[in-house]
Amino acid sequence: MTKQNLLRAMGSTMDFGADRFHNKLVVSAVDDDSSKMDAITAEHITKYYNSRHIINDVSLRIRSGSFTSFIGPSGCGKSTLLRMLANLETPSSGEIKWWGVDKRIIGSPGRRISMVFQEPTLMPWATVLQNIALPLQLQGVSRNETKEAVIKALELVRLQNKEALYPRQLSGGMKMRVSIARALVTDPNILVMDEPFGALDEITRNQLNDDVLRLQHELDMTVIFVTHSIQEAVFVSSELVILRENPGSIAASFTIDKPAELWNSSDEYRISDHYFTMVKEVTQAFKKAY
Ligand code: ADP
């Protein structure tokens, strides 16, 4: 496997063809107050695999700092759409812009994207520490800088003291934390998560939902998330998109404003009228789409 393919397999989504000089030019042309602009805009994107129409005419805006979830049944094209938004796949037609610019901006400072997959995809022969360090090592980052970044990433996912363990010694939830730490180690501005918690039990999933919200806030990230679960989507999202199938397109979208008094208590939010009302509304829209 080449270095680039290895990086991609771990969810590092830089455009490896881009030369640094060009990135510099692009960055300087951009208003650097990224909080004001959309992180991603997609216009009329369509995707075919051979002659199969997978995604049809999707247009959307991902606001900087938002938490956008996509829900839809298996096979409706969620992963395909996500991979295009993460620049791991190119649309057949239509246009995607990142921070108002084309894909060449991805990977420059303040313009990084990382992806987390449903399977933690850890290297079994490597320790937790080595797994998290890998993306930086492959990018040629110095040892000291790598060590510092890995320690920070371990703290962020609350895995201090676990750095010497191997993947087989970890629970499912801990493996997923390592996978998230490996995505965070490159300091992403957009974190793309494809059904990350689908295989976990409900208690672990709830804890990780809380963690991801905390991380989003602490690290000031834009998060894009896929789940099968309406409850999970309503809990984590500020924007929620229901996809329809054959071909995948947008059936409905919602903005979810969490009441200020519930911001600091996920336990209360989970049992609040506001939460249940949103779950009901989204469930009804989902039924309409299917
Ligand atoms: P979801 O994530 O919603 O389950 P996917 O985006 O993985 O859906 O897949 C949507 C459809 O596209 C499926 O029918 C799948 O078989 C097909 N598909 C996905 N990736 C490829 C690929 N690389 N080549 C051909 N077909 C693909």
Ligand code: MG
């Ligand atoms: Mg999928």
